[in-house]
Amino acid sequence: MKTGNRKLQEEKVFKDPVHRYIHVRDELIWDLIGTKEFQRLRRIRQLGTTFLTFHGAEHTRFNHSLGVYEIMRRIIEVFEGKPYWQHEERLLCLSAALLHDIGHGPFSHSFEKVFQTDHEWWTRKIITGDTEVHHVLTRMGKDFPQKVADVIEKTYPNKLVVSMISSQIDADRMDYLQRDAFYTGVSYGHFDMERILRVMRPREDQVVIKNTGMHAVEDYIMSRYQMYWQVYFHPVTRSAEVILSKILQRVKHLQASGYSFKQPPLHFQGFFDKKLSLDDYLQLDESVTLFYFQMWQKEDDATLSDLCQRFMNRHLFKYVEFDQHFVMNEWLKLQELFRKAGMDPEYYLVIDSSSDLPYDFYRPGEEDEERMPIHLLTPDKKLRELSRESDIVEAISGKKRTDHKLYYPKEWLDTPGYENEKQQIKDILQVHDGKTDTKQ
Amino acid sequence: MLPDHAKIMTLLNDAGEIVGRKKLQKIVYIGKKMNLPLQEKYTFHIYGPYSEELTLRIEELCSLGLVTEIKEEKAGYYQYRYTLTENGESFLEKFPMTWPKEQALGIIQLLNEYSSKFLELVSTMLYFDELPKNEVENKVHTLKKSQNYSSIDIQAAWELIDTLKHKHGTRYDKDRKS
Numbered sequence: 001m002k003t004g005n006r007k008l009q010e011e012k013v014f015k016d017p018v019h020r021y022i023h024v025r026d027e028l029i030w031d032l033i034g035t036k037e038f039q040r041l042r043r044i045r046q047l048g049t050t051f052l053t054f055h056g057a058e059h060t061r062f063n064h065s066l067g068v069y070e071i072m073r074r075i076i077e078v079f080e081g082k083p084y085w086q087h088e089e090r091l092l093c094l095s096a097a098l099l100h101d102i103g104h105g106p107f108s109h110s111f112e113k114v115f116q117t118d119h120e121w122w123t124r125k126i127i128t129g130d131t132e133v134h135h136v137l138t139r140m141g142k143d144f145p146q147k148v149a150d151v152i153e154k155t156y157p158n159k160l161v162v163s164m165i166s167s168q169i170d171a172d173r174m175d176y177l178q179r180d181a182f183y184t185g186v187s188y189g190h191f192d193m194e195r196i197l198r199v200m201r202p203r204e205d206q207v208v209i210k211n212t213g214m215h216a217v218e219d220y221i222m223s224r225y226q227m228y229w230q231v232y233f234h235p236v237t238r239s240a241e242v243i244l245s246k247i248l249q250r251v252k253h254l255q256a257s258g259y260s261f262k263q264p265p266l267h268f269q270g271f272f273d274k275k276l277s278l279d280d281y282l283q284l285d286e287s288v289t290l291f292y293f294q295m296w297q298k299e300d301d302a303t304l305s306d307l308c309q310r311f312m313n314r315h316l317f318k319y320v321e322f323d324q325h326f327v328m329n330e331w332l333k334l335q336e337l338f339r340k341a342g343m344d345p346e347y348y349l350v351i352d353s354s355s356d357l358p359y360d361f362y363r364p365g366e367e368d369e370e371r372m373p374i375h376l377l378t379p380d381k382k383l384r385e386l387s388r389e390s391d392i393v394e395a396i397s398g399k400k401r402t403d404h405k406l407y408y409p410k411e412w413l414d415t416p417g418y419e420n421e422k423q424q425i426k427d428i429l430q431v432h433d434g435k436t437d438t439k440q
Numbered sequence: 441m442l443p444d445h446a447k448i449m450t451l452l453n454d455a456g457e458i459v460g461r462k463k464l465q466k467i468v469y470i471g472k473k474m475n476l477p478l479q480e481k482y483t484f485h486i487y488g489p490y491s492e493e494l495t496l497r498i499e500e501l502c503s504l505g506l507v508t509e510i511k512e513e514k515a516g517y518y519q520y521r522y523t524l525t526e527n528g529e530s531f532l533e534k535f536p537m538t539w540p541k542e543q544a545l546g547i548i549q550l551l552n553e554y555s556s557k558f559l560e561l562v563s564t565m566l567y568f569d570e571l572p573k574n575e576v577e578n579k580v581h582t583l584k585k586s587q588n589y590s591s592i593d594i595q596a597a598w599e600l601i602d603t604l605k606h607k608h609g610t611r612y613d614k615d616r617k618s
Contacts, residue, residue, distance in 0.1 A: 118481055154484045155568075157582040323503055331504065353496045372486065402499050 004028045004091065004139030014066055018179050022070040028091055028140065029069065032098055035132035036282075041065055041101065043285035047180060048107050049240035050231065052314055054184035061101045067175035068165070072097035074197050075164060075171060075207075084202040089161050091140060096151035096161075097171050102126050102133065106286040107244055114248040115271040122281055124149045129278050159205035167207065167372050168359060169196070169217065177223055180231060188226035191219040201377055208383060211376040218392045225358040225396065233354035235405060239316040242407045246347045247293065247307045254301055263295035303347055310409075318410035320429050321403075322351055330428050337425050341418035348409055355402040359386070359393055444479050446535045448497055449506060449528055451478070454548040458522045461495075462487055466559035467551045468494055473566045474604050476544050488564040488584075498522070506531055547604060554600070561589050562597045573598075 006027040014022040024030050032038055041062040050057040072093055079085040103123030105111055112118050126133055127149045137145040150156040154166055165171055174193055181189025199213030209217055231237075251265050255272050267288050270276030296308040310316060338345040359374075375383040387397040408429070413422045451468065458464045469489045472478040480491040501507040506528035510521040524532070551559060564584060568576045577594055 112481065116479055120483060155579065155583060351500060353500055355492075355496050355499065402496070404500060404503055 004137070004141075004144070016063070016067065016070070018067055018175070018182055019070045022066050023073065026091060026094065028136065029094055029098060031136045032095065032133060033066070035136060037102055037126050037131050037133045038062070038065070038099070040282060040285060041104070043287055044104055044106055045286060046176070047184075047231075048109060048237075049244060050184065050234070050237045052240045052316070053234050053236040054186070054231065056183045056185050057180070059179060059183040061104050064175055064179055065098055065101055067179055068100060068171045069094060069098040071171040071174050071193075071197075072164060075200055078197060078200055079202045082202055084160060084204055086158075089158065092144070092147055092151060093161055093164055095137065095140075095144075095148045096165055099123070099127060099133065099148060100152050100165055100172060105281065105284055106289045107241075110241055110245040110248055111271075113245055114252060117271070117276070120153065122278075123152055125278050126282075127152075131278070131282075160202055160207065163206045163372060168374050169207070169209070169220065173224065174220070177220070177227055180227060181223075184231050186227075186231060188230055189223050191223045192216045193220075196220060203375070203377070203383070206372060206375065208375045208377045209386075211378050211384070211389065214376055214386070214390055217374060217386065218390050221359050221393055221396070225356075228356040228358070229401070233356070233403065235319055236316060238352050238354065238405065239319065239407055240311065240314075242317060242350045242352050243307055243311050246350065247296070247304065247311060250301070250304045250307060250347060251296075254304065259301060261296075262299055263292060265292060267292070303344060307347065315411075317348075317350070317407035319352075319405040319407045322406040323404060334425060334428055337421045337428075341421040341425070343409070343412065348412075350407045351404060352407060353402065353404045355400060357398070357400045358396045359398075443537060445497055445501060445506075446532065446537050447476075447478055447539065448480075448494070449501065449524060449532055450537065450539050451476075451544070451548055452507060452522055452524050453529065453532060454545045455552045456523070458552060459519060460556045461520050463552075463556035463559060464498070464522060465490055465494060466556060466563045467548060469563045470551055470559065470566060470604070471544070471547055473563075473569075474547055476540065476547065477538065484567060488560045489567050501528070546607075550600075550604070557587065558593065558597070560584075560587070561593060562600055565594075565597055565601065 004027070007025055008027050008030055012024045012030060014024075016022050024033070039062070042060050044061045045051060045057070046059050046061050046064045047054075047057045076085075076090055076093060080087065100123070101119075103119040103121065103126055105117075105119060105122065108119050127137065127145050128134060134145050137148060147156065151161055151165065154162050156162050163170065174196070177189045177191070178193065181187075195213055195216040196209070199210040199216070201208050201210060251268065252272065254261070255265065255268075265272075267280075267284055270280040290312075293308045293311055296304050297312060299305045299308075334349060335345040338349050343349075374386040376386055376389055378384055387394040406429075413426055448468070451471065452458060455467070458467065466488070468478055468480055468491065469482055472480065472482075480494040480497065482489040482491045484490075498507065498509070502509050506525055508521075508523055508525050510523075511518055512521060554562075561580065561584070564580055565576050568579045571579065580589055580594060
């Protein structure tokens, strides 16, 4: 027996508000949870800036990772002894479920955009580099960490294993929809997971659903659709994220131009030099980032100071819809007017886009989205693609919804000075202001 | 307008026209691997490296009337044709940007001559370029089983990668996976 295969003397449980209990019997999993890299996830919120919109959304990637592990454990319980399932993949699936978000940093989306880094790359480094996680994983064999990284990266040869953690119905989504709904307090996001788990079946290259479970899956897909537009793409959350990205962009610019910070961005130095070590990366979490934002409110640079005050005190940007009616000339004119009125459009006039495809199926030859469909298993063991059986799913299949918004500091337009320019800005923006959300 | 949008517009301008969403995705990925200053983030999907960010950026450019997307029916499926509009061209003329003009033109025009299926192969091989050659080929055979790439295809892909790395004078970026 490999040393990683050992069982704990007695089962450990974590109390969890979504799944009631999270059960751990494997020493490998218990020890992975105890690593410093995994514990770091306690200091990274699952939903980034969403807490500024839904104040309950303070849950972390630690909670979510344990939840994905628990769902994976329960899927495997259903799969054991069934055709296509290989018992020896069990710990690989559990480890990948637990570690799938290990590379996330604080406010990942904004950091990745400004510093051209990505959490998937760090996930691989944490799993295969010189870390506590890596040392625990190697108890299962020298090549085990690489296998875990391949599953998370969707390049592992056994596609069934990959689909359990990353597909249109997987352990990751089933946890985050329920968990995010619970913590934000919204009434969307609920579906009958117990039912779905009971009707999941392993097949070659994919997880399929017994057709008797179709209605539970319909509910899951509609929940997902609603969560994306009501929670994940909420315009106020996006406003906070726009400001956060602009803070980082400003710091990057100031650093490059030799600005003398009162509070130098020491923890971000590796990002500027493009020499960020794994240790440096692991030092970063939300508490560190927010410390800097707090301090930078007092910087001499007016833009950095203003953006940090906006973020810390939730004085966010407002928005107008930015669609095909917003012609290019208006956009260029707006930029010019902002400049004339002393407001840098690079930081204060920002387009942000969101897009989601609630469900898609593969059409041979088509070059659109790149997703594996959900298949239903009929009593005669045939596979039927979900949207061909379900009218509800068919109605939203392949229908991408995209939303572009233009964010700007609305209250500034009513301050004294440059009245003529500000009036022209208002005139342009008001034409597109039909859906402006004033909820803050 | 952000510089990253302008870079995608320049790429389209260099290509003249790109037919197919998959082809556009792969050209940008391969260009990025050849160290063109492109920032879109990629992850591995069914057809190989894919960037949701690029999809969104193109939608934004279409909304602004700077790029046109023409949907065409072809043998039972749809394909999309991308070109820069006149507004897009005049906008680019005014937009100051650092772009390795000659190198980019060579790479983009060369890639645009190939089919999207072949570019899927090339981009998949580049995605695994940290691995030894034989392991890259194993990855292609395991992950791209349904595409039935032959050894001739794979050899041609190696040759194209070699041409891109050496003849077009870009610094090839092996560490830049996504």
